Amino acid sequence: MAREHLTNDEFFTQLANLFEYTRTKGHGSVYLTQKRMTFDTSSTPPSPTKFADDPLWDTHPEEPLPILIRASNNKSDKKKGTDREHIDKIKLSTLVKPDGLDAFYIRYVDACKVGMTGLKKRDKKKKKTTKKKAAEGETKV
Incomplete structure (x- = not known):
């Protein structure tokens, strides 16, 4: 089932x-992922002969490909009897064209900074001090 991407x-x-x-x-957590599309969604997928001719054909495309950006709260489907039963899964995605990538990332960084203000x-832990004391105690004996 294909979902429409947001602008x-x-x-x-x-x-x-989110x-x-x-x-x-x-x-809760917000998971952000990004990946390059293997082919432009407006065109048809590459032919199988392209795979046979060059197994690394996608490393040097003729035209720059769009980037898929996703965001999710990574909640699974509602399970009965769990404390997360009332939380819905939220999934967002958008496609970024290569010519608008710089402007997108400027806004993306700002949005992430604002989202991290409540962290x-x-x-x-005081493990370092306890380790030091344990080491000193062993050497003093």
Whole structure:
């Protein structure tokens, strides 16, 4: 089942909503992935003879290919009896044309920075000091 991709503007709006949703719930993660499309979705897939002629044909395309950007909260389907039963899975995707890649990444970085403002700094364990004390205790004997 193919899903329609959002426009870049819609993607950024929904991404901001996804960051806000996970922040207000107090838990959860947002997974961001990106990959180059192996062929342009508006054209037909490459012919099998192209594979036989050059096994690495996709490393040097004739024209630059679009980038697929995805965002998800990575929640599985609702399972009965779990604490995550009330959380819906959210999946977003957009295609970025090669000529608009620089402008897209500028907005993408800004959106990610805003989404990370609510992160808490990790508490560092005091393992280093206990290891030092243990080492000192062994050498003093």
